[in-house]
Amino acid sequence: MLNVLEVVKKTSEFFAARGIESPRLNAELIVGHVLGLARMKLYLEFERPVTDAELGAIRELVRRRGRREPLQHVLGFTDFAGLRLKTDRRALIPRPETELLVETAASRCAVPPERILDLGTGSGAIALALARVFPEARVTAVDSSPDALALATENAASAGLEGRVDFLQSDWFERVPLGEPFGLVASNPPYLSAAEVAAAAPEVRDHEPAAALSSAEDGFADLARIIARSPGFLAQGGMLALETGIGHHAAAAKAATAAGFARTESIQDLTGRDRIFLAWL
Numbered sequence: 570m571l572n573v574l575e576v577v578k579k580t581s582e583f584f585a586a587r588g589i590e591s592p593r594l595n596a597e598l599i600v601g602h603v604l605g606l607a608r609m610k611l612y613l614e615f616e617r618p619v620t621d622a623e624l625g626a627i628r629e630l631v632r633r634r635g636r637r638e639p640l641q642h643v644l645g646f647t648d649f650a651g652l653r654l655k656t657d658r659r660a661l662i663p664r665p666e667t668e669l670l671v672e673t674a675a676s677r678c679a680v681p682p683e684r685i686l687d688l689g690t691g692s693g694a695i696a697l698a699l700a701r702v703f704p705e706a707r708v709t710a711v712d713s714s715p716d717a718l719a720l721a722t723e724n725a726a727s728a729g730l731e732g733r734v735d736f737l738q739s740d741w742f743e744r745v746p747l748g749e750p751f752g753l754v755a756s757n758p759p760y761l762s763a764a765e766v767a768a769a770a771p772e773v774r775d776h777e778p779a780a781a782l783s784s785a786e787d788g789f790a791d792l793a794r795i796i797a798r799s800p801g802f803l804a805q806g807g808m809l810a811l812e813t814g815i816g817h818h819a820a821a822a823k824a825a826t827a828a829g830f831a832r833t834e835s836i837q838d839l840t841g842r843d844r845i846f847l848a849w850l
Contacts, residue, residue, distance in 0.1 A: 570618045570619065570620075571618070571619050571624065572615065572616050572617060572618055572619065573600065573604070573611065573614050573615050573616070573617050573619060574615035574616070576600055576619050576624065576627060577593070577596045577597055577600050577611075577615075578596075580592075580595075580596035580599065580600065580627070580631055581593045581595075581596040583631060583635060584596060584631075584634065584635065587635050587637070589634065589635075589637070590770075595634060595640055596631075597611055598640065598644065599627065599630045599631060599634065599640075599643065599644070600627055602630070602644050603623055603626045603627045603630065604617075604619075604623060630643050630644075637770075637771035637772050637775065637776075638772070638776055639656075639662060639772040639773075639776050639777075640772075641656040641662045642656060642657055642658065642662075642776060644656075645657070647662060647663055649663040649667070649668060649694045649698065650668050650671050650672075650694070650698035650701075651698070651701065652694070652697055652698060652701070652724075652728055653727070653728075654692050654693070654694055654697075654724045654728075655692070655720060655723055655724055655727065656692060657720065658776060658777075658778065659692075659714070659716040659717055659719065659720040659778070660691035660692040660712075660714070660716070660717040660720050660721070660778065660781065661691045661692065661757075661777055661778060661781040661782070662692075662777065663691075663692055663694035666812065666838055666844060667694060667695065667757050667812055668698075669812075669836070669838055669844060669845055670695065670755060670757060670810055670811075670812045670845055671695060671698040671699060671702065671755075673810060673836050673845045673847065674699065674702075674753060674755055674808070674810040675699075675702045675703075677808060677810070677834075677847060678703075678752070678753060678808060679806070680752070681703050681705060681706065681752075682703060682706050682751065682752025682753040682807070682808075683705070683706055683707065683752055684706060684707050684708075684709070684749060684750070684751045684752055684753075685699050685700075685703065685706050685707070685708045685709070685751060685752065685753045685754075685755065686708075686709050686710075686711070686745065686751045686753070686754045686755070686802065687699065687708065687709070687710040687711070687755050687756065688711055688741055688742070688754065688755070688756035688758065688795060689711070689712055689713075689741070689756055689757065689758050689759075689781070689791075690710035690711060690712045690717065690718070690721050690736070691712060691717050691720075691721065691757075691781060692717070692720055692721055692724055693710060693720070693721030693722070693724045693725055693734070693736075694724075695710075695755055695756075695757060696708050696709075696710035696721070696725075696734050697721075697724060697725060697728050697730050697734065699753070699755065700730050700733045700734055701728075701730070704733075706752075706753075707733070707735070708733060708734045708735070709734070709735045709736075709737060709745070709751075710734050710735070710736050710737070711736075711737045711738070711739040711741070711744070711745060712736075712738065712739075713738065713739065713740045713741075713780075714738075714778070714780070715738055717778075717781075718736050718737075718738055721734075721736060722736055741791070741794055741795060741798070742795075742798045742799075742801075742802060745802060747801065747802070750802060750803055750804035750805075750807065751802055751803055751804065751807060752803075752804050752807045752808070753807060753808050753809075753810065754795075754799050754802060754803055754807070754808075754809045754810070755809075755810045755811075756795055756810075756811055756812070757811075757812040758784065758791040758792055758795060758811070758812075759780065759781055759782055759783050759784040759788070759791050760783075760784060760788040760789070760791070760792060760812070760813055760814035760817065761782050761783045761784070761788050761814060762783060762784075762787045762788045762814075763783055765783070765788065765814075766779070766782050766783045769782075787816075788814040788817065789814070789817055789820055789821075792811060792813060792814075792817060792821060792824075792846075793820075793824050795809075795811065796809065796811075796821060796824045796825050796828055796830075796848070797824065797827075797828050799828070799848075800828050800829050800830065800850060803850050804850070805850055806849065806850060807849070807850055808847060808848070808849050809825075809830070809846075809847065809848040809849075810845065810846075810847050811845065811846045811847075812844060812845060812846075813843065813844065813845070813846050815842060815843075817843075817846070818835045818843040818846055821833070821846045821848075822835075822846075825846075825848040829850070830848040830849060830850060831849055831850060832848070832849050833846065833847060833848045833849075834846075834847040834848075835847075
């Protein structure tokens with residue numbers, strides 16, 4: 570009978586041979602998930618024997634990960650901004666980079682917004698995180714995909730926020746009612762070019778929804794649509810917060826000026842590249 574450490578080592582070797590990034594981390598997370606142990610507690614149980622039933626469950630998840638299915642799909646969840654979100658093929662996996670969008674929006678709002686709009690909500694990550702940051706705000710989350718909206722609704726329920734977020738099927742602003750304006754419009758739209766998607770890892774290229782990844786005009790088309798239409802939905806002094814692709818910020822600033830925004834700001838991520846674009850009316 571193998572013990573926990575032996576299973577972790579064999580799994581790590583298997584993942585490394587298949588070119589999986591951070592093979593040991595992947596192995597520990599999968600083994601810990603099956604055994605019901607947090608990663609740090611796993612270290613304390615390295616000598617524990619693994620039963621045949623446990624080993625069978627581990628092997629099934631290892632097989633899926635070895636075929637380059639994303640770890641978040643294999644585990645069925647990811648952690649984002651203090652939330653545990655269900656993840657599957659219905660929507661883009663929330664990334665740590667997108668947490669910067671939430672953090673930036675929270676820190677740059679001069680006053681807490683009463684109404685927030687999340688465009689292209691996907692799993693609901695941004696909408697739900699902002700609902701927690703601004704507990705008095707009413708949040709509207711839109712997506713063109715009914716499957717993504719179903720996933721987002723499930724995540725809202727598990728987070729205890731289903732009464733705080735309204736979900737709406739819409740192609741960006743198309744079905745968002747005009748009327749009471751929003752203090753904050755946030756979005757992580759598709760911003761990769763077709764070439765960037767083609768060069769991406771199999772976990773992204775083969776398992777993430779294509780519509781959530783790439784956009785025309787070298788990834789800028791959807792960003793341009795959002796910037797152009799946002800002033801009609803924002804309150805005076807309201808803020809637009811966008812996650813963007815590489816090299817988009819000069820074009821975004823030009824588009825924002827043409828749309829009537831008073832000022833813009835670019836925020837860099839930990840790698841030093843422009844990641845978040847902000848614009849105020």
